[in-house]
Amino acid sequence: MKLVLFLFLGGAVAFGAMKVLAPSQGLLSSGGGPVIAAEATTPVVEEPLPITVAESGYLKAKNSLNLQPKFERRGTITWLVKEGKTVETDEVLVEFDKTELQTQIDDIQNELVQYRTELESARAEFEIQKRESAATVEKAEFALDVARKKLELYEKGEGPNEERKKRLASEKAHSEHERAKERFDKVPELRAQGFLTKIQEEEERIALREKEIEVENSDKDLELWLTYTRPMELAERNNAVKDGQRELANAREKAEIGLKEKETRTQRSEGRVKTTEARVAKLEKELAYMTIKAPRAGIVYYGDPSEPWMHDEVKIGANLGRGNTVVSLPDLKEMQVMIQVHEADIDLVKLEQKVVVTLEAVKGKTFEGKVSRIGAVADSNWGNPENKTFTVEITLLPIEVELRSGTTARAEVQVETLESALQVPIHAVFSEGAEHFAFVVNGDAYEKRAVKLGKNNNHRVQATEGLKKGERVLLYDPREAGLGNEKKDAGSSSAAAEALGATPSAATPPAAPTSGSKP
Incomplete structure (x- = not known):
């Protein structure tokens, strides 16, 4: 995901949070002027920074037995086993209309x-x-x-x-x-x-x-x-x-x-x-082919897990033929996550890289996996042909939790870890054109300071120049919040006073480096 997206959304979220905090935190000094609440700032820290490529995808069994009609004509489904049911070998799964035949x-x-x-x-x-x-x-x-x-x-x-x-x-x-x-x-x-x-x-x-x-x-x-x-x-x-x-x-x-x-x-x-x-x-x-039976025991899933968009097409009355997966029997002992990685990030992804996976269906738990396959050819989104992505296959390590194919998953590929990186949250950095900057707290005022960025993950970004360890930066654009005490000159309190109440125009977030790359 592009850093600009994080910067833009991060600023918006922080600004919203600041507007909520303003009345309750009392953003006014004892003298009646606006002050900066500590909750709206964050320190510049130097600590390990994991670099990741994060994308959403879906969960599927690594080995799934897809059952398709073998008859040459097309057929209408007249009976269908309930999805999620555990079936035994030779149990009837699907019946097609046999009258004409x-x-x-x-x-x-x-x-x-x-x-x-x-x-x-x-x-x-x-x-x-x-x-x-x-x-x-x-x-x-x-x-x-x-x-x-x-x-x-x-x-x-x-x-x-x-x-x-x-x-x-x-x-x-x-x-x-x-x-x-x-x-x-x-x-x-x-x-x-x-x-x-x-x-x-x-x-x-x-x-x-x-x-x-x-x-x-x-x-x-x-x-x-x-x-x-x-x-x-x-x-x-x-x-x-x-x-x-x-x-x-x-x-x-x-x-x-x-x-x-x-x-x-x-x-x-x-x-x-x-x-x-x-x-x-x-x-x-x-x-005989118009009755599909289970070749082995398993849990029934409608359609092909790798084609979730076809899931709802499998129903009584549907007209299907060869090439259409009606039901599948996934082997839930070995699961995989399928994600689409943007072409700008694909070079960061390597085979055998560690991956942390979270599932919508299993709240509060994370699962470990490894990158097991990287697509060699880019896929184009029909709605946006310029958006080129590659299919990445992630195999989960053995687990005891029973998972279901087709559920939404989010995977964070662990590209590398910077052992000592000066860093701040992504939404503490803003962009104007090709330049990045942060608002550094200086007493009751702030200083707009240009920064150079290094690598990043979905949450934090490395600051290679412009910031020092221990400094605090705003989590929002103070100009959007109406806080005008920008410090024009570090030694002039009158300049800061004159800036109170000023409302500069909002910065427009520019295109920024991708995850894990330098600007």
Whole structure:
């Protein structure tokens, strides 16, 4: 905080106090003139001066479990656990409106029932198709095998056998014809000798003729079989084999096409079922996410302790989504204070520096801590972009007092301690332009004296020049109080008397050095 602020406010407070004290303390001398009350002055002392950087902030747990919605959509809070309640693991903390999502799940589940029925039908048809295709192929393979065996049977068995029979019949006919002809050639001689009758002679002639016809028939039969019957039979059986091969190829191709069609339908049904099941599972997961449970035991805090401005946004009816912390479970065993330090003071703050913390919620107690982190990037206030600050994190030392996240805290970073510093309260120093001065008491009068300042804290400031140990200075601007006995010349009482009743204009506090720095 700027020293000018302390100087300005300090002067105002002292002036107000002086106006209250004036009637009761009797700021008039025994001779009727105004005097300076001792209560309105303070001595210039030389003693240790702690240099601090003090800022207000808020308290938070160092380790806080922030619980945010995991569902992808936004949701409306319908039930909320009471803030500050101690909860156990798996205890319900927040409920979001599930009506729309539950309706969507029910509709998709109805679709899923239909898709599963279609899948069962597709699988059954696929199995039937596999059996029918296998049977058709087996039948075609069997028919081809039979045709091949019939061809082989004719080529190696029936055909040669039939040819042998035909040739044997022809040879037999020729042989019998030769014997018949030999008998008939002897007929005339036997007829002449009287061994044969005319009728027997005719019978022998007819028998010879019969054998001649049998020879002609057997020869012709063999010729026809060799020329027509055997080639036709072979061609027919070869064609049967080719037909069997074509039927088998067709059966296999049809079986493959049929199986692919049924398999594709089955896969399509399976894909639809899986997709729908995944949708249901995802939505059911979303539905489960709409109930936030405590992952561990702890005390409930609304919102993120590091974003106190969002605290009041967490309530029944609030519409929240991912990225919004609904509740947090801070670990109160280790607490931190978060403050914003002005860019002019940030170089004074170092890691591990001791910090004294006071809390609005715990009156009359102070807590010790250390600087544990200093922000590397300045933050700008949206209302005043020129006001650049850095986030400083202070970790409190272990304590037995139970603290609550989000409470207001004030931290004083202990920058250093000046072992021997001539010093006065901040509101005993005033500014005009770039100069600082104090009103030094001299008897019943005062002397406006220029001073040079050194380092300061929120309450006191070091005077490096202009003041001496043991001198007393006013805690207010006497000109504001109407006390005009300023001593113009230390040796002239008339000059002081002439100054009585004078009312100079109020000094305007100028910009002054920051805490801990020299002017």
